[in-house]
Amino acid sequence: MTNPPLTVACFPYDTTRPLFDGSVSTDGIDVTMETATTLPSIFERLIRRNEFDIAELGLTFYLRLLETGLPYVALPIFPNRVFRHSCIFVNIYSGITEPGDLVGKTIGEFGTYGQDSGVWAKGILMDEYGFNPEQSRWVIGGLEHPAPPFDFIPHPHPADVDVNAAPEGKTLGAMLEAGEIDALFSANVPQCVLDGSPNVTRLFPDSEPLERDYYRRTGIFPIMHAIVIRRELLQHSPGLVHDVYRAFSRAKDAAADRYRQNRRLYQVQTMVPWMNALVERNGEEFPEDWWPYGVAANRATLDAFLRYHYEQGLSTRQWRIEDVFAPELLDT
Known part of the structure; x- marks a missing residue:
């Protein structure tokens, strides 16, 4: 043909x-x-x-x-x-040491509320730890470069979920390191983490065993x-x-x-x-x-x-x- x-x-x-x-x-x-x-x-x-x-x-x-x-x-x-337990980052001064601590916190997400990685991270936390996204505040922006939410797709979200754009000129990576947001759900590793910032860690620091166990139990990659x-x-x-x-x-x-x-x-x-x-x-x-x-x-x-x-x-x-x-x- x-x-x-x-x-x-x-x-x-x-x-x-x-x-x-x-x-x-x-x-x-x-x-x-x-x-x-x-x-x-x-x-x-x-x-x-x-x-x-x-x-x-x-x-x-x-x-x-x-x-x-x-x-x-x-x-x-x-x-x-990509397994996504490892994609949740927290500021060490936020008081977040386990998923339940995300309640009432301000969380960043790149580009849109519910990026592919964020859908998975939220869903896994909901299934495994009882997480409720509506109990947190969400800030959408650029990771390392200031950017508004993507303007080429719709941005649906439930009315009871607090979602706002990052302040003009701000980046999510810098906001996380400075404690201006408490946590970040990110498809990419923030530069502050790559640079070894002492202010930021993963919600699950030893994520590989958790991800392997998740795969064994669910069959989901x-x-x-x-x-x-x-x-x-x-x-x-x-x-x-x-x-x-x-x-x-x-x-x-x-x-x-x-x-x-x-x-x-x-x-x-x-x-x-x-x-x-x-x-x-x-x-x-x-x-x-x-x-x-x-x-x-x-x-x-x-x-x-x-x-x-x-x-x-x-x-x-x-x-x-x-x-x-x-x-x-x-x-x-």
Whole structure:
């Protein structure tokens, strides 16, 4: 089948890099791979200008626009997954030492109330620790550079949740370090933490055992983003959805194979000490496919995110998986 040239935009993760360097075939599809310095830049270009044929998009960005009519449909391809116990940072003078201490506190969040990482962090705290977002105050802004809330997506939130923009000229990272906010839910590690600020720590300083235990109990490896494709492309080329799914799957499998094969060489392509031990430990706890695509292997994870999105007042309805993804791939 001959398809028109397509523009694909995503971040060059280890699981997508084979598409950038051409080491994985795209089944004869003529693609131009693009990326950007930040993921929100890709999201904005997609949402504002429909700039790409296929692109990575945050799940909450997609769901917020699904109700109003989005010319893209999601595929069950998930290039970005991160455990989120580790993404909650607190000022050490805030009095926050456990989740219950977040009550009455002021919490920062990047870009929007309920960014993908924030949806997961809030949802996990709600399920595991009885957290209630409406019992805290929320400040939305830029992490390291002053910025207003994203203006290219809707900003729904329950009426009883106190949400405000950060003061002009202020950044969330600096506000956290100075104690102007008590906590921060962040997809990225704040620069003050990277610089070793004594004023900031994680809510869960030893987060890895908690995240591993969470995975063992729930089977959930949190999904942040999906790949979306222009709907009109599928009307003209119905088989394209399977071609794209296979191409991304092969790229992901190639990354996994590299980790497995490089155990023989002690993962020397990374130069990270003890990387082999980490790969072996993960291999004992995860199935053979660490980052499965498709619906079946991700149903529990997707159902949790869709529930969290609704419970946090970010959707007017609780979406079903069947409503969200391309019907041609619901049997994957």
